[in-house]
Amino acid sequence: MTSKKIKAKTRPHEFGLEPADLKRILSLALARGGDFADIFLEYRTSLSILMEEDLIKESSESVTLGLGLRVIRKDRTGYAYTNDLSEEKLRSVALTASAIASGQTGQKLPLRFKHLRSDKDVSQARLIATSRPLPEKIQLVERTYRSALNHNPAIKKVQVAYGESLQYVRIINSDGLFVEDKRPLVKLVVMALAEKDGRRESGFCGGGGRVGLEYFERELTPEAIGQEAAKEACLLLEAADPPAGEMPVVLSPGHSGVLIHEAVGHLLEADFIRKKTSVLWNKLGKRVGSEQLTIYDDPTIPGFRGSYNFDDEGSRPRKTLLVEKGVIRGFLQDGLSARLMKKEKTGHGRRQDFSCWPLPRMGNTFIDRGEYDPEEIIRSVKKGFYVSRLSGGQVEDSGQFTFSVTLGFLIENGRLGRPVRQATLIGTNLDILQKVEMVGSDLDFGWQTGTCSKEGQDVPVADGCPTIKISGMTVGGLK
Amino acid sequence: MKTISQDLRKLAEKLVQYGLKLGADEIEVTMYDGREFNVDVRLGRIENLVEADSRYCALRLFKDRKVASASSSDLSQSTLQSLVQKALKRASLTHADEFAGLPAPARFKVTEDSLKLYDPEVAMMKPQEKIRMALATERIALQDKRITNSFGASFVTNELRTVLVNSSGFSGEYLQTYCSLSLGLQAGQGERLVEDYWFSSKRHLSDLASPEEVARIAVERTVRQLNPKKIKTQNVPVIFEPTMTSWLLAFLFSCVSGTAVYQQTTFLAGRLGEKIGSDLLTVVDDGLLPGRLGTRPFDSEGVPTQRTVVIDRGVLKNYLCNTYASRKLELPATGNGNGRGVVPNNFYLEPGKVTAEEIIRSTRKGFLLTRVIGHGLNQVTGDISRGASGLWIEDGRALFPVSEVTIAGNLGQMLQNIELVGNDIHFESPVCGPTIRVAEMTVAGK
Numbered sequence A: 001m002t003s004k005k006i007k008a009k010t011r012p013h014e015f016g017l018e019p020a021d022l023k024r025i026l027s028l029a030l031a032r033g034g035d036f037a038d039i040f041l042e043y044r045t046s047l048s049i050l051m052e053e054d055l056i057k058e059s060s061e062s063v064t065l066g067l068g069l070r071v072i073r074k075d076r077t078g079y080a081y082t083n084d085l086s087e088e089k090l091r092s093v094a095l096t097a098s099a100i101a102s103g104q105t106g107q108k109l110p111l112r113f114k115h116l117r118s119d120k121d122v123s124q125a126r127l128i129a130t131s132r133p134l135p136e137k138i139q140l141v142e143r144t145y146r147s148a149l150n151h152n153p154a155i156k157k158v159q160v161a162y163g164e165s166l167q168y169v170r171i172i173n174s175d176g177l178f179v180e181d182k183r184p185l186v187k188l189v190v191m192a193l194a195e196k197d198g199r200r201e202s203g204f205c206g207g208g209g210r211v212g213l214e215y216f217e218r219e220l221t222p223e224a225i226g227q228e229a230a231k232e233a234c235l236l237l238e239a240a241d242p243p244a245g246e247m248p249v250v251l252s253p254g255h256s257g258v259l260i261h262e263a264v265g266h267l268l269e270a271d272f273i274r275k276k277t278s279v280l281w282n283k284l285g286k287r288v289g290s291e292q293l294t295i296y297d298d299p300t301i302p303g304f305r306g307s308y309n310f311d312d313e314g315s316r317p318r319k320t321l322l323v324e325k326g327v328i329r330g331f332l333q334d335g336l337s338a339r340l341m342k343k344e345k346t347g348h349g350r351r352q353d354f355s356c357w358p359l360p361r362m363g364n365t366f367i368d369r370g371e372y373d374p375e376e377i378i379r380s381v382k383k384g385f386y387v388s389r390l391s392g393g394q395v396e397d398s399g400q401f402t403f404s405v406t407l408g409f410l411i412e413n414g415r416l417g418r419p420v421r422q423a424t425l426i427g428t429n430l431d432i433l434q435k436v437e438m439v440g441s442d443l444d445f446g447w448q449t450g451t452c453s454k455e456g457q458d459v460p461v462a463d464g465c466p467t468i469k470i471s472g473m474t475v476g477g478l479k
Numbered sequence B: 001m002k003t004i005s006q007d008l009r010k011l012a013e014k015l016v017q018y019g020l021k022l023g024a025d026e027i028e029v030t031m032y033d034g035r036e037f038n039v040d041v042r043l044g045r046i047e048n049l050v051e052a053d054s055r056y057c058a059l060r061l062f063k064d065r066k067v068a069s070a071s072s073s074d075l076s077q078s079t080l081q082s083l084v085q086k087a088l089k090r091a092s093l094t095h096a097d098e099f100a101g102l103p104a105p106a107r108f109k110v111t112e113d114s115l116k117l118y119d120p121e122v123a124m125m126k127p128q129e130k131i132r133m134a135l136a137t138e139r140i141a142l143q144d145k146r147i148t149n150s151f152g153a154s155f156v157t158n159e160l161r162t163v164l165v166n167s168s169g170f171s172g173e174y175l176q177t178y179c180s181l182s183l184g185l186q187a188g189q190g191e192r193l194v195e196d197y198w199f200s201s202k203r204h205l206s207d208l209a210s211p212e213e214v215a216r217i218a219v220e221r222t223v224r225q226l227n228p229k230k231i232k233t234q235n236v237p238v239i240f241e242p243t244m245t246s247w248l249l250a251f252l253f254s255c256v257s258g259t260a261v262y263q264q265t266t267f268l269a270g271r272l273g274e275k276i277g278s279d280l281l282t283v284v285d286d287g288l289l290p291g292r293l294g295t296r297p298f299d300s301e302g303v304p305t306q307r308t309v310v311i312d313r314g315v316l317k318n319y320l321c322n323t324y325a326s327r328k329l330e331l332p333a334t335g336n337g338n339g340r341g342v343v344p345n346n347f348y349l350e351p352g353k354v355t356a357e358e359i360i361r362s363t364r365k366g367f368l369l370t371r372v373i374g375h376g377l378n379q380v381t382g383d384i385s386r387g388a389s390g391l392w393i394e395d396g397r398a399l400f401p402v403s404e405v406t407i408a409g410n411l412g413q414m415l416q417n418i419e420l421v422g423n424d425i426h427f428e429s430p431v432c433g434p435t436i437r438v439a440e441m442t443v444a445g446k
Helices: A004-008 A019-030 A086-101 A134-149 A224-235 A257-268 A270-274 A335-341 A376-380 A429-434 B001-021 B078-094 B120-126 B128-144 B211-223 B243-254 B258-262 B325-327 B356-361 B411-416
Strands: A037-051 A053-075 A076-082 A115-116 A155-173 A177-196 A199-209 A247-253 A293-296 A320-324 A364-367 A384-396 A402-410 A416-430 A436-439 A451-454 A455-459 A464-465 A468-476 B026-042 B045-063 B066-072 B148-167 B172-191 B193-202 B234-240 B281-285 B307-312 B347-348 B365-378 B383-394 B396-408 B418-422 B434-446
Touching: A019 A037, A019 A053, A019 A086, A019 A155, A037 A134, A053 A086, A053 A134, A053 A402, A053 B078, A076 A086, A086 B045, A134 A177, A134 A224, A134 B078, A155 A224, A177 A224, A177 A293, A177 A464, A177 B365, A199 A224, A224 A416, A257 A270, A257 A293, A257 A320, A257 A364, A257 A384, A257 A402, A257 A464, A257 B211, A270 A335, A270 B434, A293 B120, A376 A416, A384 A416, A384 B365, A384 B434, A402 B383, A402 B396, A416 A429, A416 B365, A416 B383, A416 B396, A464 B396, A468 B396, A468 B434, B001 B026, B001 B045, B001 B148, B001 B172, B026 B128, B045 B078, B066 B078, B120 B148, B120 B172, B128 B148, B128 B172, B128 B211, B148 B193, B148 B211, B193 B211, B234 B243, B243 B347, B243 B365, B243 B411, B258 B325, B307 B347, B356 B396, B365 B434, B383 B411, B396 B411, B411 B418
Parallel strands: A053 B066, A076 B045, A115 A177, A247 A384, A364 A464, A402 B365, B234 B365
Antiparallel strands: A037 A053, A037 A155, A053 A076, A155 A177, A177 A199, A247 A468, A293 A320, A293 A364, A384 A402, A402 A416, A416 A468, A436 A468, A451 A455, B026 B045, B026 B148, B045 B066, B148 B172, B172 B193, B234 B434, B281 B307, B281 B347, B365 B383, B383 B396, B396 B434, B418 B434
């Protein structure tokens, strides 16, 4: 065991590696002719707690320690990773990743590195979860559990899951960048199961973000979370089967943000644009949707789940205008795509962990507020479908997307009618964007519990929108 | 390799001893040592090349019927010992659960060799050869002028050693390989794009489909969707291609998992012995099929895997249980343990006698489902609602492609309504089945 490893034990997030060590590895990685190389070091601790059947059943802790090294030559990426941080192993990682390049020594390393730290922290954590005692967290879980269970006698089962993590990252690249950051994340979710006359339904709710435990006292209490899930489950007991066919659809504020995540966000990720697989690849500056639609992705919103001080390549993120009054104005860029497309980086290069290379990803995506009073929007629909709660969505590069509605309402003569359960909405993005008829003034964000998957990598995200009316959309129901 | 195995086993044994010394009643330690290779090529060039090896440790301990677990990719002794210490402390703060604990010691009959989990050819394959296969696959597909863009081809290999040691005297390990070749394609122009992919994944290189075959099927699957129509909302028979049967079975698995059953979060809870499906429906979970992707000698708790008939000619026979679920439900553990939950081994629908072509030919009017998107599956009710594309069938022939529709139904009803089961099962994934026809589902369109 080397002395470096012993040091790593005492202060794990220092990784036992000096900047000089990392620079040496970077030079080695560029020795075969790469244009660019970077190192991503990660130390993360996570904790989860689970409660069901009146018992705190289990807690689990995990430690992630590792290093990923990338060498880029033109549009090719060589990647290698390891969780063994010995000098010998790191040298072999550098050689492996550089195998995609061949020829003369590439980029020279700069003499001086620019050392960046965040000046304004997007995480709003005062009581950082990882440093608080376990009983405090167990109490949060129990309070959530009780409030869901006691909400209504129809609630038969409750499950509560609490999760927290604290990720330390260190990023160094051949452009001379050296970044260190610390990213806390918390999540509290509950599932309540209601039963009546042999019928069972489940409801969900949750909260969290890049916040400390004080969030659950000030912003969203465990009681509010528990009751909301129970309410949804009970409402679904009374819900009818969904309608089927094309009809006007009104999206509730907040949760429906997932629509914009799927229908627009993914298709503006720069890798799909530069590879011309996105249906929007040649639409920059062109009108693709209704004048009322303005869409941003902003990873700098304090405390949000999809926020960060630096992306996973060390770039500072910025609020990025994607669509302005229906016209495409920007893409979500990571370093590689920005360089190949000769565009500015927007700070959207993200990765799941050290074993993955960065991809252009969303942070917090939302439709900006519009002019309409939400009541007026609902009143404008004679017969249609109101989407109250969504569980997720998916999109293809060709623009076809779906999203799953767990709770909806029929709209009859401008008023919300009977609750409706489990339906899928489907559309193609260019079509739907043009059919956005009214955008409300009530911008809101969904629960801070979302996770986005792309090419097998999961990252935390948030999304939001005001009340929105779409003139016609296919509702996949039973009748 | 021998020394790696001995090192890992020693590390696991030491950690088990350490846990017992600190006062754990029971402890289980798993070590993973993996090697990964992945090449992505696109438009004739290498796009990404990844090579890595990594290790990982997972542990679970019990004290006074209270449980805590931990995992780490940092295998230094100090980190692992501190995880054990903290797990013991956490366990003391949770609630006692009479059902918690390690499985009773089991006797082993299976030898690793008979399961054919490892192919030295995969382990020794040269990177150049993997790159060549990926490039060839894409090149063959791009010769077809109807293909307008490529998402790229990938060749992936994995090698993984699993070592499990627990305080009840269990000590076992196995080494496995995996390889896959895949290709994603796009066809069409402007705003009318379609996409699909094809793949082959196996444990043995000699079983893997050739670049020609992967390319041919990927092209066929992509171009057959060109110029789709939208159809009127209606109830029709729906034919599931094998890849579609796979997701339906994955949903069925979640509904027969012992965990969901004791939690009452599945519509199939409390229905053992009932006729829940058509006579044509026999579903098996088998961890012992030689060379298959879901095969393993023992599960994450050291329970030997086995062949379990889940549904026998429509009758629900068994739930799939880890040790905890088996104690809660007073049913046998089936070797499906995976940490806290359960996973399928080879979970498949027994093939029938008819060919896929015969199923299509015998359909007067129906929807051949080829792709789904979205996640509308509700285990509590069995409700299914997903975005779909496919082919419209009339008089036994595919007339035109259909897109932007949804299919809706209820798994409980669909199991009863399975009226034809094909003979075309390919075991390209641990959860799989042949082509099937379901008598009626709602296809929603215009």
